C-alpha cells in the first residue's frame with residue numbers, strides 16, 4: 001500500500017550554516033518523536049547543501065531530494081545539474097514542475113516530461129507538481145488544468161515507471177499565501193487525480209501512488225488535510241524551514 005510522505009521544499013532559503021543547524025534540529029526532533037513505520041520524511045535543500053544532507057541522512061531517518069534537474073544528460077549546459085550527478089550523491093528524490101519553475105522559468109509539461117525521464121533513468125523518484133492558478137480555479141478549470149499537466153507530463157510512462165512517481169497537488173493560489181485549500185477541495189482533486197491514474201494504469205497502480213498536498217500546509221491544518229482518504233501527505237514549503245513545525249506536520253497522520 002502507498003506510503004505517507006512529508007517532503008520539505010526549502011526553496012532558495014538558508015545559508016550553509018543555517019541549513020546545517022536546521023538538519024541538526026530535524027535529527028533531534030526525529031530522535032525524540034516516533035513517526036511510525038508508514039511515514040517517510042524527505043528534505044529537499046538547495047543544490048549546494050545536498051551532500052551535507054545526504055551525509056547526515058546516512059545515519060538518520062530522512063531521505064534527500066533535489067528541487068530541480070536538467071532535462072539533458074551532460075555537457076555544455078552552464079549552470080545545470082544532471083540527474084546522473086544527483087544519483088552519484090545519493091539523492092533519491094527530485095521535485096519537478098513546481099509552479100514557481102513553471103511561472104518564473106517557463107517550464108512546460110513537455111520539458112517536465114523530459115526531466116521525469118532523466119530522473120527515472122537514474123533511479124531517482126520524481127515528485128511531480130501540478131495545480132491550477134487562481135483565475136483557473138475561479139473559472140472552474142482546475143480539473144482540466146490538472147488533467148493536462150498529468151497527462152502531458154507523465155502519461156508517456158509505462159506502468160512500471162509510473163509506479164516510481166509521487167504526485168504533489170499544489171493549488172498555486174495556496175502556495176506561500178497562507179491560504180490553504182479546504183480539506184474538501186484537496187480531497188476532490190486528489191480523488192480526481194487518482195481516478196485519472198486508475199483509468200490509464202489500473203486500480204492497483206493508482207492505489208499505490210502517493211499524492212501529496214502542498215500550499216500553506218502547517219501543523220495547525222495538516223491533520224484535517226491528511227485525514228482525507230486520497231491525501232497521502234504534504235509538500236511543505238515555509239513550514240519546512242522550522243524543524244519542529246515540519247516534524248509536527250509529519251506527526252499529523
Ligand code: PGA
Nearest residue numbers: 175176215216236237238
Ligand atoms: P508553502 O509552499 O508550504 O510555503 O505554501 C509549498 C510549496 O511550494 O511546495
